[in-house]
Amino acid sequence: MGKKEKFSLVSKAISDQPDLSVSHLCKYAEVSVSGFYYWQKRAFLRGESIEEELIKLIFHQKKSKVGAKTIKMLLVRKFWINVNLKKVRRLMKLHGLHVVIRKRNKYNNFLAANHEHKICSNHLNRKFKVQERDAVYVTDVTSLNYGKGARAYLSAVKDLGTQEIVHHQISKSPNLPLVMNGLDKLLERVPVEKRRKLIIHSDQGTQYTSAPYRTLMKSFGVIQSMSRRGNCLDNAPIESFFGHMKDELDLKNCKTYEELLTEVDSFIYYYNNERPQWGLKGKTPIECRGFS
Structure with a gap:
């Protein structure tokens, strides 16, 4: 935590309880x-x-790279200050705080295809609101x-x-081991009764249509689901995660593969443990896991 954040916490504590000693708060x-x-004084001026x-x-x-909703949640989590969302947006506009928005993929403007895989259907069918x-x-x-x-x-x-993000793997090649390694350990952690109802949804990439991947799904008794061909909206939640990750990381500063591994691992830890989400009512994924 930087000095400005600490000064803000001291100021907030004094405004809540004027009898507190400034020297003791600063020392703490x-x-x-x-x-x-x-x-x-600078803030006052x-x-x-x-x-x-x-x-x-x-x-x-x-x-x-953060909007009004994220700022509102961080104000509550880090500084215990609850500010109306409209006020956050108004103050951002007042100070010219414009969010950097990534460029839209021009290929997403085309009409999406509707061809399901011949063997594996689109069981999820964009039912992304899941409580369990x-x-x-x-x-x-x-x-x-x-x-x-x-x-x-x-x-x-x-x-x-x-x-x-319950599992991730990085490789220099988009081969089958990239999606297979460690997946068995992830599924082993899921109770057998839940595993029989578990849906694992992907696109129609060659890794997911391969015989070894489909055999692994069947061996664990999970339901395999696939998006329609060329329809990225059918797998929007994971696409959204990739987009936010690339927004917040500066991968060009990673000079080596090892630095890239460290950077991505750190972000995923932050995403799971520290980054609040509006759809989770300001909780982090790890906090939400404890209530589900």
Whole structure:
């Protein structure tokens, strides 16, 4: 936690309980009293409230890639300040805090195909609202460009009940082991009774239509589901995760494959354990898993 965040916490504590000692609070927060008063004076001269200071702080810390909903949730989680969503949006507009939006894929504008796989049907059929954990998993593979023209591939499995990334694997090749390695261990952790009702949904990629992958699904008794051909919207939740991940990571600064592994692993830990989600009522996936 940076100094500005600590100053904001001290200021919030004083506003809630004026009788508290500034020196004791600053000592507890490990900041100087003079530094706190200097920060407070600067904020006063700018005519900004604590909320404005924190909104700008969060926005710039997240490299202009978080919207009003995420900022509202972080204000509650990190600073115990509950600000109306409309007010957050108004203050962001006032200070010119515009979210960096990734470019839309031009190929998504074409009419989506409706061809189901000959053997495996689209059992999920875009029923993405799932309340129970280990009921529906969605999976896919995406490419990761890093360094100077290097490329790796990430396979991820997402639990729609908790929005948690329950399994991921990275490889230099989009081969079958990329999606197979570790999948058996993931399924072994699911109780047998749940496993019989579990749906694992993917696109019609060659890894998922291969005989070894389909045999693994059958051996664990899970229901395999596939999107319609060329229809990315049928697997929107995992596509959305990949999009947010690429928005928030700066993979070009990863010069080696090992650095890429560390960066992606750190992000997925952050996504599961620390990143609140609006659809989970401000909880993280790990917190949601404890209630499901």
